[in-house]
Amino acid sequence: MLLNLPFITVVIIMALGLYAMLFKRNLIKIVIGLSLIESGVNLFLVSLGYRNGGIAPIYTNAPSTNMVLPTPQALTLTSIVIGVATTAMLLSFCMVIYRHYGTLDSRKVRRLRE
Amino acid sequence: MSWDYFLNHSPALIIVIPLLAAFATPLIGRFSRKAMYIWITASLALTEIFSIILLYGVHTGGTMVYVMGANPYNLSVPPDSGGIPVRIILTVDSFGAFMAFTASTVALAGGIYSIACEHSQTGQEKYYALLLLMLVGMLGMVLTGDLFNFFVFLEINSLASAALVSYRIDKGVAVEAAFKYAIISSIGALAFLFGVGILYGEYDALNMAMIAQRMKFTDLDKIVMALFTVTLAMKAGAIPMHYWVPDGYGKAPGGISAMLVTASQASLYGVFRVSFTVFGLSANTLTLGWFLIILGVLSMFVGVTMALIQHDIKRLMAYHAISQTGYMLLGVGVGLATLGTAAFNQYGLAAMEGGIFHIINHAMYKGLLFLTAGAVIYRVGTSDLNKMGGLAHGMKYTTIFFMIGALSIAGIPPFNGFASKLLIYESVYQFNPLLSIIAMIVSILTLASFVKVFHSAFMGPKIYDVKEVPKSMLIGMCILTFFIILFGLFPNIAMTYLVGPAAKALANPLEYIARVLGGGA
Amino acid sequence: MSWWNTFTTPSGFWNPLVWVLIFLILVLLSYLIWKRGESSYKKGGMQTDPFLSGYGPESKEALHVRAGNIYWGFASALKNYYSLLRKIHTGIVNDYVGWYIGILAMMLFIYFLWGGF
Numbered sequence: 001m002l003l004n005l006p007f008i009t010v011v012i013i014m015a016l017g018l019y020a021m022l023f024k025r026n027l028i029k030i031v032i033g034l035s036l037i038e039s040g041v042n043l044f045l046v047s048l049g050y051r052n053g054g055i056a057p058i059y060t061n062a063p064s065t066n067m068v069l070p071t072p073q074a075l076t077l078t079s080i081v082i083g084v085a086t087t088a089m090l091l092s093f094c095m096v097i098y099r100h101y102g103t104l105d106s107r108k109v110r111r112l113r114e
Numbered sequence: 115m116s117w118d119y120f121l122n123h124s125p126a127l128i129i130v131i132p133l134l135a136a137f138a139t140p141l142i143g144r145f146s147r148k149a150m151y152i153w154i155t156a157s158l159a160l161t162e163i164f165s166i167i168l169l170y171g172v173h174t175g176g177t178m179v180y181v182m183g184a185n186p187y188n189l190s191v192p193p194d195s196g197g198i199p200v201r202i203i204l205t206v207d208s209f210g211a212f213m214a215f216t217a218s219t220v221a222l223a224g225g226i227y228s229i230a231c232e233h234s235q236t237g238q239e240k241y242y243a244l245l246l247l248m249l250v251g252m253l254g255m256v257l258t259g260d261l262f263n264f265f266v267f268l269e270i271n272s273l274a275s276a277a278l279v280s281y282r283i284d285k286g287v288a289v290e291a292a293f294k295y296a297i298i299s300s301i302g303a304l305a306f307l308f309g310v311g312i313l314y315g316e317y318d319a320l321n322m323a324m325i326a327q328r329m330k331f332t333d334l335d336k337i338v339m340a341l342f343t344v345t346l347a348m349k350a351g352a353i354p355m356h357y358w359v360p361d362g363y364g365k366a367p368g369g370i371s372a373m374l375v376t377a378s379q380a381s382l383y384g385v386f387r388v389s390f391t392v393f394g395l396s397a398n399t400l401t402l403g404w405f406l407i408i409l410g411v412l413s414m415f416v417g418v419t420m421a422l423i424q425h426d427i428k429r430l431m432a433y434h435a436i437s438q439t440g441y442m443l444l445g446v447g448v449g450l451a452t453l454g455t456a457a458f459n460q461y462g463l464a465a466m467e468g469g470i471f472h473i474i475n476h477a478m479y480k481g482l483l484f485l486t487a488g489a490v491i492y493r494v495g496t497s498d499l500n501k502m503g504g505l506a507h508g509m510k511y512t513t514i515f516f517m518i519g520a521l522s523i524a525g526i527p528p529f530n531g532f533a534s535k536l537l538i539y540e541s542v543y544q545f546n547p548l549l550s551i552i553a554m555i556v557s558i559l560t561l562a563s564f565v566k567v568f569h570s571a572f573m574g575p576k577i578y579d580v581k582e583v584p585k586s587m588l589i590g591m592c593i594l595t596f597f598i599i600l601f602g603l604f605p606n607i608a609m610t611y612l613v614g615p616a617a618k619a620l621a622n623p624l625e626y627i628a629r630v631l632g633g634g635a
Numbered sequence: 636m637s638w639w640n641t642f643t644t645p646s647g648f649w650n651p652l653v654w655v656l657i658f659l660i661l662v663l664l665s666y667l668i669w670k671r672g673e674s675s676y677k678k679g680g681m682q683t684d685p686f687l688s689g690y691g692p693e694s695k696e697a698l699h700v701r702a703g704n705i706y707w708g709f710a711s712a713l714k715n716y717y718s719l720l721r722k723i724h725t726g727i728v729n730d731y732v733g734w735y736i737g738i739l740a741m742m743l744f745i746y747f748l749w750g751g752f
Contacts, residue, residue, distance in 0.1 A: 021301065021732050027293070030728060034300055041304050041311070048315040072314065075262055079307060082269045086300050089277060093293040100286025106728045111287050112294075112361045113726025298731050305739065333747060340742040348735055355738055357724065357731045405742070420720060423710050425703045464645045499702030528651040528658075533642060540644045562706070570702035577696055603651050605642045 006047035013040035027097065027104045031090045038083040045076045120164075121171050122187055125180040125204040128164040128214065129253050132157055136246035143239025151229050154242050158222045161249065165218040168211045173611060177207040177619065177629040179259075190630055197631075199321050205259030205630055208615035209470070213256035213383050215612070216477045217376045219597065221249045224369035227485050227590030230583070231368040231492055232281075241281060241367075248274040248373060255380040259630060261310045261392075262320045264384065265303065268349070272299040275377050279366045291361040298358050302345040309341035322392050323630035326623060331396040339397060342388045343405065349381035351436050352443060353413040360424075363432035364497075368488020369590070371428060372481035375435055379473055382439065386446055391623045394453065403451025406443050411549060413440030414556040422563045425499045427487045430567060431480070434523065437556060438476045444553065445469025445538045448545045453621065461541040467617045468537030471608060475530045475601065479522040482594040486516040489587055490571060493580040499567065504576040511582060513572050515591045520568060522598050524561035530601035530608075 013036055020033025049069035057067040094104060101109050120127070135157035143150040171178055179188045182202045190199045206214075225245060232238055251271030258264050276299065280292030314320055316335070317328045329335065348355035359378075363371050389402055417437030424430040449466030452458045489512045490505060491497045506513040522529035525536075535557065543550035582588075601608045619626070641650040710717060 018736065021297075022729055022736065025729070027728070030297060034297065034304075037301065037304050041308050044308065045311045048311055071320075072311070075311075075314075078262075078266060082266070082273075085273060086269075086296065089273060090293065090296055090300075093280060093289050093296065096280075096283050096289045097286060097293060100289070109290055109293075109728075110726035112291055112364070113724055294728050294731060297728055298735060301732060302735065336746040337743060340739065340746045344735075344739045344742050348738075355731075355735045357734065361726075401746070405745075416720070419713070419716070420724075422706055423717060461645050502702075503696070503699045527649075527654050533649065533651075536647075536649055537644050540646050544645065566702060566705045570700070570705065574699035575696055577699075603655070605649070605651065609642065 003052070006043060006050075010040045010044040010047070013037075013043065025106050027094050027106055027109065028091070030106065031087060031094065034090070035083070035087055038079070038086075042076045042079055042083075045072045045079065048072050121167060123180070124164050124167045124171060125178060125206050125257055126182065128161060128168060128218075129204075129250060129257065131164065132161050132246045132253070133250045136243045136250065139243040139246065140239040143242070147238070150239060150242065154225055154229070154246070157246065158218070158225045158249075161253075162218045162222050165211070165215045168206060169215055169611070172206055172208050172211045173615065177205060177626060179630055180204040180206070191632075198319070199324055199630060202263050203259045203321055203323075203630060204257050205323065205626065206257050207626060207629075208619040209383070209386070209617075210256045212470070212474065212612050212616040213380060214253055216474045217249065217252040217256065217380065219593070220372055220376045220477050220481045221245070221252075223481060223485070223590040223593040224372045225590075226593070227372070227488070227587050228367070228369035230586040231488055233584075235281075237281075241278070244274045244278050245370070245373070248278065248370075248377065251275075252373075252377055252380045256383050259322050260320055261313065261322055261325070265307050265310055268306065268381070268384070269303050271377050271380065272296070272303060272349075275362075275370070275374055278370045279362050279374075281367050281370070282365075288365040291365040295358045295362040298355075299349060302348050305341050306345045309338040309345075312338050321630065322387070323627040326392050326395060327627050327631065329393065329396045331393075335393070335397075339388075339393050339402070342392075343385055343402065346381045346384040346388065347406075347409055347443075350378045350385060350443075351413075351439050352409045353416045353436065353440075356413070356417070356436050359436050360420075360429045360432040363435060363484075364426060364429040366428075368485060368492065368587075371431075371484040371488065375480050375484070376477050378435070378439065379442075379477060382442060382473070385443075386620060389450055390453075390620050391626050394450075394623045399450050399453045403447050403449075403453070406447030406450060407549065410440040410443030410445075410447055411552055413437060413443065415440075415552060418556050418559045418563065422559060422566070427490065427497050427499050427502075427567060427571065428484070430499075430563060431483050431487055434483075434560060434563070435476075435480055437560065438472070438480065438523070440556075441535070441538055441553065442469045442472050442476070444542060444549060445472060448542050448549075449617075449621065452545065457545075458621075461544040463617060463621060464537055465541035465545070466621060467609070467613050468534050468541060470616050470620070471534040471537060471605075471613045474608065474612065475522070475534050475598075478594050478597045478601070479519045479529075479531060482515060482591055482598065483519040483523065485587070485591050485594070486512050486519060489583040489591075492583060492587075494578055499570045502571045502577070503574040504572075505578065505580060506572040507576045508578070508580040509572075509582050511588055512591075515595060516568065516572065518595055518598060520561075520564035522602070524564060525557050526561075528602050530598050530605070533602065533605040533608075 017033045017036030021030050024030060049072035051068050054066050054068040057070040097109055098104055142153050179190055181190050184201060190203050232241060251267050251274055254267030255264055276292045276296040279295055280289045282288045312334055313325055317325050319325050351359040363374055366374060414437050417433050421430050421433035445465045446469035449462045452462035494502055522531040525531040539550050539553060641648045
């Protein structure tokens with residue numbers, strides 16, 4: 001049960017992020033929801049590599065060879081960087097939308113519809 | 115620096131050249147604008163040359179395997195690794211080289227077109243840097259053989275194109291379109307990454323060939339298949355997840371709309387690669403094929419009926435892009451549904467060839483149509499069809515290019531739309547006649563809506579006093595028209611060199627896996 | 636297969652060069668028929684004015700049918716379908732994400748829980 005705790009946390013964080021993206025009207029809250037889903041996926045990736053009783057994957061002066069996997073850590077770093085770039089771009093979009101539309105309500109920012 | 119060097123290292127060079135050019139562009143743009151234009155044209159032309167070298171390489175030598183950072187460039191399984199491919203491997207088979215050729219041609223046309231279209235805007239060096247980065251994203255997506263690498267290039271593609279869609283921030287509408295596009299493509303990419311994580315946790319591999327070999331199709335793999343196909347179909351613009359397409363394509367600048375078409379087609383490549391190569395050996399291809407067929411038919415019909423009632427010229431063309439994506443999904447879906455049965459050799463392979471041929475045809479004629487729409491907006495100042503009229507009096511060349519594009523998208527001989535649509539109609543009819551009849555009705559409605567655009571924008575009395583567009587925009591349109599007429603009059607050139615090998619390579623996952631895991635000879 | 640050969644499909648063939656040749660022959664025939672026509676046509680005058688049931692045309696600009704009005708018959712015949720489609724295309728970001736998650740949930744159900752056929 002204790003070993004499953006990271007995965008249960010991932011599901012809870014992603015559910016909260018999805019709730020924010022689907023039901024919140026403020027554009028910035030939608031971006032926060034996206035950021036939560038990102039954190040959930042990153043946590044999922046890191047916790048995939050855990051081995052029970054493992055140490056950090058560094059060979060120099062290692063006390064034992066039972067190490068956690070280093071590949072998911074590399075994947076997570078890449079994903080965090082992509083997330084930073086995406087969030088920065090989305091927040092600057094929110095700023096320009098506020099300047100032109102005067103509001104951040106997603107039901108009012110809809111000049112593009114049929 | 116011999117010919118062999120360029121041929122062997124071309125998968126890496128074709129990604130590296132636009133990447134370095136993209137980072138050097140703002141630096142050159144600070145000093146002289148003309149030097150920046152020459153730099154852009156030279157790097158796009160060099161990328162096009164490398165894509166032709168790549169096509170030659172896979173045509174003569176089979177699937178090319180390139181390992182990033184290995185000493186012989188194709189040492190995918192080092193002798194001390196225990197039979198596991200290490201490092202990031204770029205696997206270029208015929209389908210990937212075909213998509214790279216399409217992407218670099220449309221990027222060349224769009225880049226040359228943008229030189230005149232954005233001549234009076236500020237921030238041009240950032241525009242061209244982002245355009246080259248978008249090309250890097252597309253090329254990386256279609257040439258890589260590694261799932262996480264595919265995710266990274268997918269994100270590069272989405273971010274660069276979202277930033278480019280919002281280029282005109284003085285009108286706030288473009289930023290709203292870019293916000294919607296960025297939100298939905300980010301959540302799609304995160305779902306894709308979640309799927310990659312699940313596959314890594316199960317099989318301890320990120321390489322597509324390795325996963326395909328180790329695939330046992332457990333319940334978790336079914337979840338991953340659903341995540342991958344729905345996400346990539348959403349990025350390609352299939353109904354009912356298509357809402358970002360009219361917003362994004364409609365508000366992008368002129369040359370970028372043409373390149374967004376190939377960006378969506380790179381995601382369509384992703385759907386096919388995941389369905390055929392990663393999951394093709396073990397999944398239930400009948401269900402997956404029917405899912406693609408149903409998505410295709412819905413996209414065709416809803417796309418064209420929504421396009422008939424639009425009155426904004428670029429939004430109308432964006433709905434047609436959705437509708438034509440439905441043709442591709444229908445063709446390859448029929449191929450996937452009959453994979454492994456006897457019917458595959460009768461009509462399944464021909465349906466796949468039709469769908470894949472439609473990819474390059476669509477990139478050419480839809481790119482041409484978006485470029486002519488951009489030319490009209492450049493001269494008239496508005497994109498509302500209700501206010502336009504009589505443009506053929508002043509813009510003769512644009513009218514001719516528009517006519518060629520409109521006849522081609524409706525499937526009128528002798529242009530290239532007819533050849534691929536004929537293949538799709540005939541082979542899908544043998545699978546299920548109802549689908550083929552819906553496809554023909556959609557083709558008639560496509561012609562109807564382009565007659566509407568032609569009449570209201572170009573025909574009629576002269577309302578606006580406009581001149582012809584600048585020459586570099588016409589050169590961009592000429593490049594695409596050349597390929598439309600070439601593939602229309604000589605479809606066998608496309609079939610023997612481009613489409614036929616691509617369909618065979620896609621339907622043959624065992625050869626793909628053997629190439630990568632067998633040491634990449 | 637050479638570049639000028641015919642392009643074979645599963646149950647037929649297509650040769651665009653033969654099509655272009657036949658098209659040019661037909662254009663030539665129609666040109667010859669046109670040349671034998673009436674040669675006493677003068678441009679201008681009342682021959683080419685549009686006839687609108689007795690009223691004179693107001694101006695050439697007003698005659699041009701705008702894009703929003705072109706297919707009104709088709710759109711009003713399919714009014715129920717279009718009203719449903721217009722209602723779905725709201726333009727709200729939350730609905731965009733909602734459709735994506737909905738289709739994802741449906742496909743997860745079909746693949747994972749039902750298993751397909």
